[in-house]
Amino acid sequence: MEFAHLVTVRVAKCQPIPDCQTRKPGVTIALAAPMPAPDTSIVILAAGKGTRMRSDLAKVLHRAGGRTLIEHVVRACQPLKSAQILVVVGHQADSVAAVAESLGAQTILQQPQRGTGHAVQIARRAIRKSATLALVLPGDAPLLRTETLAALLDTHRRGEAAATILSAELPDPAGYGRIVRDAEGRVQAIVEDKALAPEQRDIREVNSSIYCFTLEKLWPCLAALRPDNVHRELYLTDAIAMLRQRNERVLAQIAADPNEIIGCNTRAHLADADRVFRARKAALLMDSGVSIYLPETVMIDPDVIVGPDTMIEPGVQLLGQTRVGAGCSIGGSSVLIDMRVDDGAKIFPHCHLVSSRIGPHAQVGPFARLRPGSDIRAGAHVGTFVEMKKTTLHEGAKAPHLSYLGDATIGAETNIGAGTITCNYDGFGKYETKIGSRVFIGSDTALVAPVRVGDGAYVAAGSVITDNVPADALAIARGRQANKPGWARAKRRELAAAKHPKKSSKRKVTRPASRSKPAHRRKSKSRRR
Ligand code: UD1
Ligand code: CA
Secondary structure (H helix, E strand, O other), X not given: OOOOOOXXXXXXXXXXXXXXXXXXXXXXXXXXXXXXXXXEEEXXXXXXXXXXXXXXXXXXXXXXXXXXXXXXXXXXXXXXXXXXXXXXXXXXXXXXHHHHHHOOOEEEEOOOOOOHHHHHHHHHXXXXXOOOEEEEXXXXXXXXXXXXXXXXXXXXXXXXXXXXXXXXXXXXXOOOOEEEEOOOOXXXXXXXXXXXXXXXXXXXXXXXXXXXXXXXXXXXXXXXXXXXXXXXXXXXXXXXXXXXXXXXXXXXXXXXXXXXXXXXXXXXXXXHHHHHHHXXXXXXXXXXXXXXXXXXHOEEOOOOEEOOOOEEOOOOEEEOXXXXXOOOEEOOOOEEEOOEEOOOOEEOOOXXXXXXXXXXXXXXXXXXXXXXXOEEOOOOEEEEEEEEEOOEEOOOOEEEEEEEXXXXXXXXXXXXXXXXXXXXXXXXXXXXXXXXXXXXXXXXXXEEOOEEEOOOOEEOOOOEEOOOEOOOOEEOOOOOOOOOOOHHHHHHHHHHHHHOHHHHHHOOOOOHHHHOOOHHHOOOOOOOO
């Protein structure tokens, strides 16, 4: 990510920052791109179980906006170029560490987990000796932006503070620790939700759990923490009141966008965070020239790229590494995972498309399924209720209805009739079907692989093809048709007579042949098989 541009932040309420004391709350200032921060260690607290999630999975491994929570947090920290990114792991430590380390972070084990204050005590052992500042973040606040972290660090440095808290004003602050200020607006303490006095319940400014600390000021307070709370834990939040008791300067900077501080303790928070991520991504794409109808219903992962003048209908999911070109349309409720869709392609509603390619101006759906390894070339057409796997449909070829095509190559301009099946599996192995170009496969053909059909050949409808078909040949592989005139009528009478013997015996008997088709409408036996 590049940060060559300027970013804007809101200045905190009434903060005694030397060079911005005269600014009013809410004023925006321009900040340069984040400076490298080699004096700063970043500590991400990710050891907790996340009991309120009611899950077997550690909280920070839950996903929102297409990534795990911990991945979002580490990625937001990376551009700051700090001395280190240190992740405190504990619950499901190996799995959490695997994600963090794959992103270049270091990890340290907190076992057992005795609270956020205890987590930072543990981190101390691994914090670089050269670091004088620490940015401390929870692993469950995935919406935080790099710009906001950089602004927090900047406020802390310029304010020469011992601690700077990122706070936010929430319409519903329930569940969060509150920022308690004195009459002059100076931060006094953070009080956890469960410990609030009645008169503190109305405070809407909350603690995000994102802080910058001057380490030499923090360490003595951390050592003095006591588990005087309902959970018998060491709370990092208690260090704030201790710093103030020692007459240290504590600032709180209000986040311009309160969404950024959402901490995901519950499934409902996770859904809230996911919604914000999806809205951010949709807004970015719309800014770049993509039409999205009912954007609140689409789910687009962060790495997805979409070209201009592409139209996305409601309920679409574009996931993983999907790349969609320009001038495409993606029909409602279609799901694309790791797909490549070239310019001008049209996907009709209700398709499920995975790890495949759709070439320029090709058409797919509605109700099509592409399993991995399918390659729909330029101008080709995959229609309704067609499933493909590891199959190439060359330029201009068509499979318009009701087919399964697996492990197959289908040449240019070939037509695959409705109901065609490649029988690619014999219970042990998978086999290939190769169909040349300009071939006509009649409806309801079963192609028993391995088998080849040469260029320009015809396969008659209803055939079961077990042998190769030479180029330009007609293959017919089905039972011969025999018509027995009047047979059905005679059968019905026979059955009726058996059911009501008296009634039917009175009726006049007519011969089956007497009501058969007039001679001019009868087809000769040899014409149709
Ligand atoms: C915390 C803050 C609260 C704030 C809220 C913001 C405390 C006591 N409270 O509450 O003021 O409003 O975040 O979202 O800090 N963790 C460890 N080791 C532990 C305990 C926790 O690494 O022993 C990690 C968790 O994995 C989590 C983070 O610390 O990522 C925060 O812990 P959590 O239990 O979510 O704190 P909250 O109750 O949300
Ligand atoms: Ca939390």
